[in-house]
Amino acid sequence: MSRPxxxxxxxxxxxxxxxxRALEYLEVQPQLVSAPESVSAADGIVIPGVGAFGAGMRGLxxxxxxxxLRESVVEGIPILAICLGMQLLASSSEESPAENGLNLxxxxxxxxxxxxxxxxxxxxxxxxxxxxxRSTLGVSAxxxxxxxxxxSYYFSPTDRAxxxxxxxxxxxxxxxxxxxxxxxxxQFHPEKSGKEGISLLQSWIQNxxx
Amino acid sequence: xxxxxxxxxxxxxxxxxxxxxxxxxxxxxxxxQELAKRYYLDGADELIMxxxxxxxxxxxxxAEIIRDVTTQCFIPITVGGxxxxxxxxxxxxxxxxxxxxxxxxxxxxxxxxTEIAEKYGSQAVIVHIDAKKSESGGWEAYTExxxxxxxxxxxxxxxxxxxxGAGEVLxxxxxxxxxxxxxxxxxxxxxxxxxxxxxxxxxxxxxxxDAAGVLELNxxxxxxxxxxxxxxxxxxxxxxxxxxxxxxxxxxxVA
Numbered sequence: 001m002s003r004p005x006x007x008x009x010x011x012x013x014x015x016x017x018x019x020x021r022a023l024e025y026l027e028v029q030p031q032l033v034s035a036p037e038s039v040s041a042a043d044g045i046v047i048p049g050v051g052a053f054g055a056g057m058r059g060l061x062x063x064x065x066x067x068x069l070r071e072s073v074v075e076g077i078p079i080l081a082i083c084l085g086m087q088l089l090a091s092s093s094e095e096s097p098a099e100n101g102l103n104l105x106x107x108x109x110x111x112x113x114x115x116x117x118x119x120x121x122x123x124x125x126x127x128x129x130x131x132x133x134r135s136t137l138g139v140s141a142x143x144x145x146x147x148x149x150x151x152s153y154y155f156s157p158t159d160r161a162x163x164x165x166x167x168x169x170x171x172x173x174x175x176x177x178x179x180x181x182x183x184x185x186x187q188f189h190p191e192k193s194g195k196e197g198i199s200l201l202q203s204w205i206q207n208x209x210x
Numbered sequence: 211x212x213x214x215x216x217x218x219x220x221x222x223x224x225x226x227x228x229x230x231x232x233x234x235x236x237x238x239x240x241x242x243q244e245l246a247k248r249y250y251l252d253g254a255d256e257l258i259m260x261x262x263x264x265x266x267x268x269x270x271x272x273a274e275i276i277r278d279v280t281t282q283c284f285i286p287i288t289v290g291g292x293x294x295x296x297x298x299x300x301x302x303x304x305x306x307x308x309x310x311x312x313x314x315x316x317x318x319x320x321x322x323x324t325e326i327a328e329k330y331g332s333q334a335v336i337v338h339i340d341a342k343k344s345e346s347g348g349w350e351a352y353t354e355x356x357x358x359x360x361x362x363x364x365x366x367x368x369x370x371x372x373x374x375g376a377g378e379v380l381x382x383x384x385x386x387x388x389x390x391x392x393x394x395x396x397x398x399x400x401x402x403x404x405x406x407x408x409x410x411x412x413x414x415x416x417x418x419x420d421a422a423g424v425l426e427l428n429x430x431x432x433x434x435x436x437x438x439x440x441x442x443x444x445x446x447x448x449x450x451x452x453x454x455x456x457x458x459x460x461x462x463x464v465a
Binding site for chain 2: 014015018021022024025123125126127128129144145146148150191193194195196197198
């Protein structure tokens with residue numbers, strides 16, 4: 001059986017290495033790509049990344065990758081966006097108000113803690129429990145899984161129906177797993193979330209048909 | 211509320227995990243790669259890899275170990291030992307480290323903390339303090355893996371390190387280290403009063419009850435366990451189980 005070709009988008013953001021290593025561990029051969037034509041040939045696309053929203057968008061636009069990702073959505077190629085990768089899918093971000101996002105999942109990226117009376121520490125780094133609101137990626141609706149986070153901003157989608165999982169922070173629900181069309185977007189780092197994270201990645205890879 | 215962390219600590223010399231008593235009389239436990247994998251599979255929440263000779267011999271060996279370990283261990287990894295410059299930290303982040311721990315280098319030049327925090331975020335910089343009880347009854351900060359006395363009281367140094375951008379504090383009791391005679395609660399109480407960031411205590415874990423008992427305390431965000439795991443006095447699952455019994459909020463493993 002041939003393995004799916006997974007393209008990992010390199011747009012100058014940090015921490016891409018550990019995503020590659022997790023995919024290699026799962027025996028797919030990930031390809032680090034920065035040329036737009038490389039993603040349209042892929043069986044699955046991962047948008048990883050740690051860093052700032054504005055720099056991330058400029059990185060995607062400078063190579064034409066933004067347009068290539070929009071076309072990949074139309075073509076129905078499975079996309080997994082992680083952390084900053086997830087936030088870039090939004091329409092805009094408080095982190096870089098002058099920059100438009102990809103708008104592949106309509107919504108805004110907001111700073112954590114600004115809407116609460118006693119803001120918790122930001123960046124919010126560490127393990128947290130995610131409650132799944134629908135059955136997806138090998139996890140049943142209503143179940144929880146613990147994942148590793150490191151973020152200062154979060155994605156607030158316009159249509160709450162795209163939310164598949166959320167965590168509780170300062171008594172408020174924060175959406176951390178979104179699904180829309182062929183896109184899965186996670187605020188947490190499955191590549192740093194132990195066996196549970198690896199298992200989630202593995203389930204996603206099963207959607208990528210060679 | 212975030213989970214309390216059970217962290218496996220590997221003190222590394224060349225490619226081996228070593229452990230001494232009170233940071234002296236080092237003994238080889240086994241290859242770093244194998245131990246890291248064992249603790250990862252056992253469900254450790256994080257790994258701390260401390261290169262105990264890096265200050266003396268350079269950092270390429272530890273970078274190579276990190277590259278190996280991160281192909282098999284998918285949890286956050288903190289790397290420390292011998293970081294004197296932003297370039298030293300860059301090398302470790304590029305190898306796959308999620309956070310770096312600075313001690314000696316930051317003591318000599320606190321702005322090192324700021325430089326790393328500005329590039330990678332404060333959550334990626336841990337200030338590591340080797341503390342030793344002084345004759346006056348206070349706690350003194352040591353450097354060079356507990357070899358050098360600084361004459362600085364930890365109560366003066368820690369707030370300064372946090373002001374410079376340290377996002378987490380790891381404090382090791384030099385006198386307890388490797389003894390398995392119990393985590394030092396006096397040190398925890400002393401430091402706990404000073405910190406506004408997550409605090410991890412290290413040095414001397416006896417068994418699961420000792421570990422869970424300290425994790426139960428408000429001051430503690432995590433404990434780093436070395437000798438007790440290496441010599442199998444306890445295991446990560448034992449500590450996790452004990453935490454559950456005590457009602458300590460720890461990560462749940464399902465896979």
